[in-house]
Amino acid sequence: MASPNQEAAEAALRAAEARFIANNPLSKAQQDLAVGAFPGGNTRTLLHTSPFPLCMKQGKDAYVWDVDGHKYVDFVGELTAGLLGHSHPTIHRTLLSTLSDTGLSLGATTAHEHTLAALLCARFRLDRVRMTSSGTEANLHALAGARHLTGRRRVVVFSGGYHGAVLSFPGGKPAANTVDARDFVVVPRYNDVSLAREVIKRTEDLAAVLVEPMQGAGGCIVGTREFLHGVRRAAGEKGVVFILDEVMTSRLAPGGLGSQMGLEPDLVTLGKYLGGGLAFGAFGGREEVMRVYDPRVEGALAHSGTFNNNTLVVRAGAAVLRDVYTAEVCVAFNERGEGFRERLRLAAKGSRLSVTGWGSLIGLHFTEDGMQEISCGEDLKGKERLDMRDLFWFEMLEAGFWTTRRGLIAMILGTPDDELDRFVEVVRGFLEKHRHTMMVGQ
Numbered sequence: 001m002a003s004p005n006q007e008a009a010e011a012a013l014r015a016a017e018a019r020f021i022a023n024n025p026l027s028k029a030q031q032d033l034a035v036g037a038f039p040g041g042n043t044r045t046l047l048h049t050s051p052f053p054l055c056m057k058q059g060k061d062a063y064v065w066d067v068d069g070h071k072y073v074d075f076v077g078e079l080t081a082g083l084l085g086h087s088h089p090t091i092h093r094t095l096l097s098t099l100s101d102t103g104l105s106l107g108a109t110t111a112h113e114h115t116l117a118a119l120l121c122a123r124f125r126l127d128r129v130r131m132t133s134s135g136t137e138a139n140l141h142a143l144a145g146a147r148h149l150t151g152r153r154r155v156v157v158f159s160g161g162y163h164g165a166v167l168s169f170p171g172g173k174p175a176a177n178t179v180d181a182r183d184f185v186v187v188p189r190y191n192d193v194s195l196a197r198e199v200i201k202r203t204e205d206l207a208a209v210l211v212e213p214m215q216g217a218g219g220c221i222v223g224t225r226e227f228l229h230g231v232r233r234a235a236g237e238k239g240v241v242f243i244l245d246e247v248m249t250s251r252l253a254p255g256g257l258g259s260q261m262g263l264e265p266d267l268v269t270l271g272k273y274l275g276g277g278l279a280f281g282a283f284g285g286r287e288e289v290m291r292v293y294d295p296r297v298e299g300a301l302a303h304s305g306t307f308n309n310n311t312l313v314v315r316a317g318a319a320v321l322r323d324v325y326t327a328e329v330c331v332a333f334n335e336r337g338e339g340f341r342e343r344l345r346l347a348a349k350g351s352r353l354s355v356t357g358w359g360s361l362i363g364l365h366f367t368e369d370g371m372q373e374i375s376c377g378e379d380l381k382g383k384e385r386l387d388m389r390d391l392f393w394f395e396m397l398e399a400g401f402w403t404t405r406r407g408l409i410a411m412i413l414g415t416p417d418d419e420l421d422r423f424v425e426v427v428r429g430f431l432e433k434h435r436h437t438m439m440v441g442q
């Protein structure tokens, strides 16, 4: 039977959803059209929301506008790929100059791709790097490289880990669309170092361990130093390739979150904002491992991809690292994120809302007991209040904030301070308005 607070939350949610439907007729009309071409009207599952997704018309700087004319502060930040905002002048200039001075689709190597490769190597301390068109591909090629090098197949990953469209491990097992699903051994709890060491130790035919230093899609749950170093050591002892997935987290410190933690991976995978808003991924690391991709060596692995060295993305990517997201900018931005997250945490004190994350990436969770320490997705099992999470999403939209329904905030460079302040106040007001359901103990 529903408790009084569940009934109240449900009633508030139904009312918020009704207002959403009334306020967004053109988004609804677009969804009605889209279902005629896409299954469910959608070509990216994450962006499907019930009763229908909002359809955006335009983005500028740190804002987006939907087709019904509402303006939002963009806290989705394209799930970290939109770090630079929607119209960064340096990226704009670089793309125009690429079109006029370089051209597209040269079907050859260019000096531009080397410029980006050298910047990536220097920034992320990689001996060698290869580029791809997505983070998913970066992980697939890193895994293929590890398998080729070791002559083994299996890979240890962690429950809640997300490594791409066909590499995800929610709830302790490979998702139905995971490639070579039987080759993955899933450690049932992230951040459990002894369990991880045990699984790595006992797994036969092991080629690699693949882990995020902070589980991003898994809820912005940060790996502890003890855990990450323990996993790294266990991989080393076993003689397998340790792959750190920094597709989401490379933005959190100048050399990526792993460098902040003092980790020395064999391979690192990258993506998202590093393409300046264009399709991008990369993998790189120790020369001994990356050598498996050296086409001068007989028996080397092939690494193909028409768009791996696309002129637009390699020039935009170089501009990101060299001119926009410099080490100094990265540090200052993430300090700003820390401050913002801390203020959100204070605003949420005593409520069912808890705040996780690192620097400019923030996870928001609603749980029955307002748990503050979340070390893995399993901690949330049976405790999450999805009704409250959805109510929050609808009401943040009404206040002019575009956030992900699942509760991830990926801050955008250049979001004005007063918008961050306003968000903290709106969150405080939301919790106060619904205090009978949102405060722990009610």
Ligand SMILES: Cc1ncc(COP(=O)(O)O)c(C=O)c1O
Pocket: 079, 133, 134, 135, 136, 137, 139, 162, 163, 164, 165, 212, 216, 217, 245, 246, 247, 248, 271, 272, 280, 281
């Ligand atoms: C940690 C992590 N790895 C890999 C990926 C896949 O990247 P892409 O969507 O570019 O394929 C993502 C995407 O969200 C990610 O968060």
